[in-house]
Amino acid sequence: MSETTVIQTRSLSKVYRDFWGRQKVRALQALDLEVHRGEVFGLLGPNGSGKTTTIKLILGLLFPTSGEAVVLGRQATDVGKNERIGYLPEESYLYRFLNAEETLDFYARLFDMPAETRRQRVDALIKQVGLDQARRRQLQEYSKGMTRRIGLAQALINDPDLILLDEPTSGLDPIGTREMKDMILRLKDEGKTIVMCSHLLADVQDVCDRIAILYQGELKQLGRVDQLLTVEDVTQIRARGLSAAGQQEVRDVIARHQGEVLEMNNPTTTLEELFLSIVRDSEARPGRRAAVEATPARDEKP
Ligand SMILES: Nc1ncnc2c1ncn2[C@@H]1O[C@H](COP(=O)(O)OP(=O)(O)O)[C@@H](O)[C@H]1O
Numbered sequence: 001m002s003e004t005t006v007i008q009t010r011s012l013s014k015v016y017r018d019f020w021g022r023q024k025v026r027a028l029q030a031l032d033l034e035v036h037r038g039e040v041f042g043l044l045g046p047n048g049s050g051k052t053t054t055i056k057l058i059l060g061l062l063f064p065t066s067g068e069a070v071v072l073g074r075q076a077t078d079v080g081k082n083e084r085i086g087y088l089p090e091e092s093y094l095y096r097f098l099n100a101e102e103t104l105d106f107y108a109r110l111f112d113m114p115a116e117t118r119r120q121r122v123d124a125l126i127k128q129v130g131l132d133q134a135r136r137r138q139l140q141e142y143s144k145g146m147t148r149r150i151g152l153a154q155a156l157i158n159d160p161d162l163i164l165l166d167e168p169t170s171g172l173d174p175i176g177t178r179e180m181k182d183m184i185l186r187l188k189d190e191g192k193t194i195v196m197c198s199h200l201l202a203d204v205q206d207v208c209d210r211i212a213i214l215y216q217g218e219l220k221q222l223g224r225v226d227q228l229l230t231v232e233d234v235t236q237i238r239a240r241g242l243s244a245a246g247q248q249e250v251r252d253v254i255a256r257h258q259g260e261v262l263e264m265n266n267p268t269t270t271l272e273e274l275f276l277s278i279v280r281d282s283e284a285r286p287g288r289r290a291a292v293e294a295t296p297a298r299d300e301k302p
C-alpha cells in the first residue's frame with residue numbers, strides 16, 4: 001500500500017444471512033478499489049446496491065464474509081483506526097433534548113478533549129456548519145437540513161483525516177444541498193480525504209474527483225468523473241455576442257473540415273441554478289413577486 005492510499009479493498013464481499021442463517025443477500029461482491037489521500041471519492045448506485053454496506057465494512061462495523069479492507073494502514077476490523085475517521089451515518093441518532101452545543105460537547109468528551117479545547121472546537125464547528133443562530137435550540141426542533149448539519153459537525157469533532165458520508169444530502173432542499181456540497185469541498189481544501197455515497201447523480205458529479213458505480217453489489221465502473229463524462233469525439237464551443245453571419249461562418253468552417261454541426265443554439269440553465277438565483281434575488285430584494293408568467297401557458301388563449 002503506497003503512502004497516498006488511504007483505503008484499499010481487496011475482493012471485499014459481504015453476504016447477509018437472516019436470523020436462522022438461511023436467506024442470503026449478496027450485498028457486496030469482490031470489491032476492489034483504492035481511495036487516495038486528499039480526494040473526494042463517490043460511491044454511486046441505486047438503493048440496495050451495497051453503498052452503506054461498503055462504508056460499514058470500511059468502519060469495521062460489519063465483518064466481511066471474504067476479502068479485506070485496509071484503512072489508514074490498518075485492517076478495517078481494527079476499530080482503533082476510527083479515531084482518525086469521521087462518520088455521518090444515513091440517519092443520525094442524536095439526543096432530542098440536547099441543543100447543538102451540548103450535543104457536540106458530549107461527543108468531544110468521548111474523545112477526552114480538555115475543557116478549553118472542547119469549547120473552542122465546538123464553537124468553531126457550529127459556525128462551520130452554519131448553525132450559529134440555532135446553537136441553543138433543542139435538536140427536536142431542528143429541520144431535516146439542520147439535523148444533517150449537526151450530524152456533519154459531530155462527524156468532524158475529532159478533526160478526522162478521513163471522512164465517510166452516507167447520503168449527506170438526503171432530505172435536503174436545493175439550498176441545503178448546495179451548502180452541504182460546498183462544505184464537502186471546503187473539507188477537501190483543508191486536505192481531508194472524503195468518501196461519500198449517494199444515489200443522487202448531480203451530487204456526485206458536482207463534488208467527487210473519482211467515483212465507483214455499484215449495481216447489485218458489483219462494481220460496474222470506476223474512474224475520474226471528468227474522464228467518465230467526457231464525450232471524446234464531440235467538441236463544444238461556447239461564444240457570446242456572435243452575429244448570425246458569424247454563426248454561419250462557424251458552420252462553414254465546420255463543414256469545410258468534414259465535421260457535423262450537432263447543435264448550435266442558446267444554452268438553457270438548470271432548474272437548480274434558476275431556483276438558487278431566485279432565492280438570492282429575493283433575499284436581496286424582499287417582497288418582490290413575479291409580475292407575469294415568463295411565457296404564456298400552452299392552453300391559454302391570447
Ligand atoms: N442487516 C441486513 N440484513 C440483511 N440484508 C441487508 C442488511 N443490510 C442491508 N441488507 C441488504 O443488502 C443490500 C445492500 O444494502 P445497502 O448496503 O444498505 O445498500 P445501499 O446503501 O446502496 O442502499 C440490500 O439488498 C439490502 O436489503
Ligand SMILES: [Mg+2]
Nearest residue numbers: 051052053090
Ligand atoms: Mg445506504
